[in-house]
Amino acid sequence: RFHTIKVLCIEGYDYDGEELFETVENGVNAMIKGINFHPDLKQILKQESSHANNLEVLEIYGCDNLINLVPSSTSFQNLTTVAVDFCYGMINILTSSTAKSLVRLKQMKIFHCKMITEIVVDDDEEGDNYAANYEIVFSELKELRLSSLESLTSFCSVNNCAFKFPSLERLVVEDCPNMSIFSGGELSTPNLRKVQLKQWDDEKRWAWKDDLNTTIQYLYQQQ
Template sequence: MLCNGQLNGELIYRVTALRLRCFHDEADKFPSGFLQKFINLIMLKVTCSSFTYIFSSGSECAGHSETTMKLRILVLVQLDNLEFICEEKSEVQSVIQNIETLSVHRCSRLKNIVPSSAFFENLEQLEVVNCGGLEYIMKSSTITNLPKLRKLCIDFCEKIEVIVASDDENDASELSFMKLGYLRLNNLPRLRSFCKGRHDFKFPLLRTLFVINCPMMETFSNGMLNAPKLIEVRVTPQDDRWNGDLNTTIKKIAVKRNSTDD
């Protein structure tokens, strides 16, 4: 009824959480226009559906809906056809601008988490689990689109080789995650480094770093690292390592792992 517009102009005030499951429509775009009826919607979860896009420039709610100003939590689970969370269009900005938590699970065709034109100005937590098609999480040019990111968790993504893909391999500019305090890299069999480029990285608040079951990772990054509050790297929930700085610690972990394998 919601998707077909059968509620006419009626607004729904009391619903703050909405779960949509098993939508297998001919349309490839999520019918987000009806969200504007949920004036106080805070959490949206979409599962087991066939959408290619969630938010697009053609959405009725893009650009003006009161609802999109309040959406704080977006959870996407087992969307086998999903390629993009939102299009590379400025019109979708109001849809995502207040999202604080984004969780993406088992979306095997997903190609992009953070489009270059999307400014997740309030995103604090990003969790990506079992997304087998991803080769990276974000490009270096989009880090500034995540100014409030506090927690980043990447788990069981079999193709990921880097977390940050450099737009220019010769660019040695400094990149900063000013609010990031928790970073977990878990069961990433092809991960080689956080970033392959020459960028320097600044993590002024990073205290907790997990690097678990990342057998190809031998260095964190090629540039200078500034993480003054980090004093350990956890290789299991119980076991931590530290050798003076982050790159040295990652290298020592790799050496010990390789010697154990031999």
């Protein structure tokens, strides 16, 4: 019944505790525990898997052996929420191909992943000088939270990829000391008015300088 799963929560360690799931209509919740007891596991879905299209919520916690969230060809056409926390071995979250499929994504939270350098990476094997210009539109994304990512340098550094966030209203960038720019290419965030510096202190700790890239550069220089 894996094809009916809409909420998937994966934890690296097997422990007893209260399970908290978001509720989706006509869906099945699944909890997978103990991934860190399988050190050879590097990803949670097979390259040819089509089950990802049914997922609406994907939460990954404490999975140190995962290097990438999913294979580069994975499509998440119905995904609304992504949360990744305490995954110390992960180096990126999404490839550009997967990011293009996230047409319904509303919330993304990435916390405590000390190896991550970028959230979205180009999956063009020839590099960004080879590929033509392209754009990724997160049309429904309203909230993006990045916290305690000590190696993060940017959301995406590819200079021939334009990002559009027409619905983004809340952006948290907390304890990301090496983040010097948000995006290397064109960037549009028409509804964003500030960058929140603390998750739970919305009114007091924020910054804004003309646009998002300028704001991130300013915060980096102020350290």
